[in-house]
Amino acid sequence: MTKELEEFTTQLGYRGHVSLLERTSGTVLVELSDDGRTERWYVNVQRGDVSLSKSLPKGASAPDCVLRTKASTFKAIRTGQLNLLAAILRGLLTIEGKVSLAVALQGLFDPSKGAAGEAVAGYARGHA
Numbered sequence: 001m002t003k004e005l006e007e008f009t010t011q012l013g014y015r016g017h018v019s020l021l022e023r024t025s026g027t028v029l030v031e032l033s034d035d036g037r038t039e040r041w042y043v044n045v046q047r048g049d050v051s052l053s054k055s056l057p058k059g060a061s062a063p064d065c066v067l068r069t070k071a072s073t074f075k076a077i078r079t080g081q082l083n084l085l086a087a088i089l090r091g092l093l094t095i096e097g098k099v100s101l102a103v104a105l106q107g108l109f110d111p112s113k114g115a116a117g118e119a120v121a122g123y124a125r126g127h128a
Contacts, residue, residue, distance in 0.1 A: 018107060022048035026064035026101045027057055034071035043105065050108065065097040 028043045043050065044057045056063065069077075073092045076082035084106045087093040095102045 017048050020107045021045050024104045027060055028065045029063035031068045032071045032074050065101045069093040
């Protein structure tokens, strides 16, 4: 597993239910390339419950959305240094399928959000 996906999976593990995604359901295939290798993970959201796996969730025939980028770009998005939409506009990230699902998931990449996906006060954000 690439370091970026490892850190992302750890980050997701602390999130559990994300209240901002309670009206969102779907599966995103995340493909990260690094040094000629591509790693694939599925992010599944079911009414705010977020899970991550190496295979499609049961009952799904295909992901609703595919997100492709380099590991370094993913890190910049995950750490809040680069906005997901800015990465798309710059051609650093491609999305196929339901773009709205990928945009909804941007809350998962925002380090200013707490474990439940809620905004964290400036003081708490700096000391979490």
